[in-house]
Amino acid sequence: MELTLLGTGAPEGLPRPDCPCAACAGALGENARAATALLVDGTLLLDLTPGAAFAAARAGHSLGGVRQVLLSHPHDGPAVEVPAGLPQPVRVPDGSELALLTGHRVRAVPMDSPGTGYAVTGPDGLRLLYLPPGAAPAGLDENGDSYAMVVADVVGRPDALAKLRAVGAVGPTTDVIAVHLDHDVPPGPELRRRLAAAGARAVPDGTTLDVGVYEDVPDVPRRTLVLGGARSGKSVEAERRLESFPGVLYVATGGSRNGDNEWASRVHAHRERRPGSWRTVETCDLVPLLEGSGPPLLIDCLSLWLTDAMDSVNAWDDAEWAGGGERALRARVEELTSVVRNTRRTLVAVSNEVGSGIVPATASGRRYRDELGRLNAGFAAECEHVLLVVAGQALALRG
16 A cells, blocks of 8 residues: 655644744745645545645646545635545545445544544555544554554644554554644754654655555664753653653652642642643652563652652761761662663653752752762663753753
């Protein structure tokens, strides 16, 4: 089965008309995208968009052989003109199936928002799933059969990918193509970085893909450390890296701090941001979690874990520190980094980067700064991917 992406952008395209934002300003050349439309084997058109016939011609195809046009989502604005010779576009009722004379079978997949997804099985038996913008499947069956290719709004609805992974519809060999791309992520390297973290990729408009052919997509890093200063966006970046995966366990190391209203407000903001399918556990006992098996872990954050570890050895007292507290702390840090090296779980950890700021005025503050620097360095050495977040922008230090 052959798929040509006549467009890969949001319904308004990219850049958006008359939009002055930085992302739209950078959406030039192959980063410019028309509204998403898919041509399957030259006979099935999924979504009719303005200029589809010209887009097909630029890609070396014709719409003359199209026998069915299916719409996936409501179109705002004036009706799109149907080119001469094309059948009238239709929406298929949820759950219904079409058998085309070309040998393709199409099943309408219900969504959790206005729109219809289409599961297409080609004459060769390969399966393709196409989802509309801003939508995720509703009521998926856990049949364990994965699609050869999924074409979806990965940036706008990463939870759709998580739902598909949870039921086995997206597996290790599924080629995930991001479409409906809008101006909420700068095009180019930043878009590629975010998609790679989700195990997905984007292709330029006009690209023709063979469904079922393996593509060398970068593997999702199994261990990632996200560093950053206060309010840098490091926690948001860490959460973003796992939002397309199901059943994430969020490990909060800060405790509840009863009576601290500011802390409670910060914890509430973090919880509101997380997908509803994630679970949360409050603990600093990280070793058993890393030694066990299970869903991905998000640890936020190592700096609070270190505070607890230093408390446990009374590191703030100079005599205790010199009398064995330093050795005990180093042993705990070594134990943690060793288990990170051997863990089989997908892991994203957050930590503060404090070594570049003002030198603390107290000896205990300087001790904490130094030990956090050592912890960050040791932890980073065991991670395939290390990021530094500055002003909300993630800089790759490794991976």
